[in-house]
Amino acid sequence: MSISRIFSLCAAALVAGLALTLAVSSGTVLSLLTQATIYAIFASGVGLLLRQNGMASFGHATFFGASGYVIGILLQLKAVPAEAAIALAILGITGFAFLLGLVIVRVPGIAFGMLTLAVGQMFFLTANRSRGLTGGADGMNVEWPATLLGFSISEIVQPAHMFGLCWAVLVLCLGAVALLLRGRFGAITEAVRDNEERARFIGIRTLLPRAALFALSAGITSVAGTLTALNTGFVSPESLHWSVSGVALMMVIVGGYKALWGPALGAIVYFLAKDILGDYASHWMAIFGVALITVIVFSPTGLAGALGRLVRGKKAKGRPRAATTARTASTTQAPAMQAGSSAQVSKAAQAVH
């Protein structure tokens, strides 16, 4: 995707978000949208790791909840101004994730998932039991000051403004990631994901890029954690539980992890559908479970993939892609090539003999 395309898509998304804040007057709806958007950011972090490294984390809730806890504790200690607390939380968690990543990204397959689950549970248990530091199972309040970056907190948390803020952060995060992944870093991580041995053979050091990507995905998730701490003014151990990570992963799969915006779509669908279901909301998790299984079996690229196919079908442009089976004979050569080289082919046949 070209740079200009990314910029224009982001601009359009921002405008759409702004339009929503002006059009929707219901505080409840905006609040729901805010929640959905926060989880969209959370899921985007999880999805980035899956898409770029091919790794599924069952422990990203750690970075989500930790953000709120770090800010909460710093504010409680009145150690630093709120702006600095936010920066410290996000950068600190990203840095920690990088160090953790250096150790754990070497672990392959589902073992990685179990590892993240175990690490996540360690944090959950610690937060759950440290009454003094974290308020224990009851959680703790995040005592925001009166102003943040010059804006008054009471103004910021107004439903329309909060949604606008979260949406803007989502769009900017996705845009920034899209720009980043166009370049060398994106290519390197994709190569390692697709074929580690060949990647090493062409000279790529496989550990650092993956650890960096893990850190980036954690950072994005921690941004979501910051926003939720701002939105609710509260943080509890539940936000660190592995089931939260599991749900985020489900959003990624249902939304589709190949598209950068897939996980965000999954999160938004999750919240909107849950809300629409109303009376059946108590069965929501089961329904989402069915949706997950359905997507996995019938549309592995998720909703985003299905939407993409729909759009491509409508445009019906260009020549179809070559067949996917690996062991097909020459019949799958692209038409353009056959036209040009057939003359050379007969000459070659003579040359070789």
Next chain:
Amino acid sequence: MSEFVLQADDVAIHYGGVKAVDGVSLTLTRGQIRGLIGPNGAGKSTVIDAITGRVRLTRGSVRLGGQDVSALGATQRRMRGLSRSFQRTSIFGQMPVRRQVELASHKMGVADSGADADAVLKELDLLPLADAIAEDLGYGEQRRLDLALALVGRPSVLLLDEPMAGLSVQESHDLARHLKALTARWDVSVLLVEHDMDVVFGISDVVTVFELGRVIASGEPAAVRADPRVREAYLGSAA
């Protein structure tokens, strides 16, 4: 100053009691294409693994452009210009063609990696497929992509591990034509492990014959073809 771009001396690879490669010496001069043939299990792929550094030598040495590279790893040897393709296609499935070739070129230290990638893709008739995702390509196209990844950064030596495997007759001849053309144009020396006899005898300057981990014959194609030991071991007396 050695005149050989590649020199393997008394190379041996022993796996426990199994002597996969047992005292093999071969050389490549500049711009030369050496074919390497032999029955299955003769140790041909292992020789490539040994020369490129994918497996450790039990005995012997490998010299690239006169320098001993026996202690270097595969990646380091690649950086010095000792490249290879893979018998089982080894590409980056979900990346577009040009993107991965350009990355490989960049990693080789090529300043204008885009131009290098385009040149290699053009040479292998892959330029029309530059934006296609690797796993969507046909088998023959994927084999050429595997080769493209090996050709960036203008290696001085290229070891090809059964590049024609699974290709149709037409595709094999096309690829052979490509190989002959680019080795001449780019001054690459090639060691070609292949089963397709037409191709091997068609484009090789010299041929080496393997059996049970050892060289049993080596020389000009015509002479090797006529060698009675070779006929008995491999070609069959009807050849």
Next chain:
Amino acid sequence: MLAINLFNGLVYGALLIVMCSGLALIYGLRRVVNFAHGSLYMLGAYLGYTLASHSNFWVALVAVPAIMAVVGVLLDRYGFRLLQDRDPLTVVLVTFGLLLIVEDFVQTVWGKGNLSVAVPALLNTSVTLFGTAVPAYRIGVIAVGAAVALGLSLWLRFSRVGLFVRASSTDPTTTAMQGVNTDALSAGVVGLGTALAGLAGVVAAPFLALSPSMSSDVQIDSFVVVVIGGLGSLSGAFIAAMALGLIQSLGAVYLPDLSAVLPFVLMVAILLWKPAGFAGSRT
């Protein structure tokens, strides 16, 4: 008292043996980490409750594992088998989806309140063991755990089917080529695995309260056991199950914070040191 805590540790350990051997068997044969296993345990417990209240505990003890075995066979036939060529993560997520469905099913049918199952009359006494009075039922639980451990070990080691299971765990392709019907074998073993989860549930019902959270309570513990024991290794699971039961029981009293975190530290350590069990030799 130390003796009581030790004893309770053995009881919980025995329960984990029954449950985790099922998880280990399913992983060994299908390379699937069954995230739904805890919910199947819970389903077994609730089914046991219903059957026990309509007839008696002993009927439930036999019927529930049988029912859960059928569930397992269906799960393998229509779940694991159809997805076996897909990425392992895919199947794991499907079991996660299944977990949500089963949990919701249980809540819908039996409600959210705590239920209890009466201890069967036969075992409703105390026995004096090493100077302390312990409920006879709990001794029964330990006996069940021991029986399962012994039975499975003997079966795997000495029976023909056991041999096929071990072979299939190591190399499914070659085993299939030898003429072993690996699909039927997998269905059988997964059925056995889910039956064991159900058995654990029925056995647990009289002494643990039935609640919607019982699934997640054991789920994590069972992962810890199976990872520390070495994936797919039954004897490892047995030892780790006992160890975890004891750590939790003793630890809760003497070193509560450390004992809660310790299993995860061990799990992390083992996954870093030997992820090979998970990475699997199966391509």
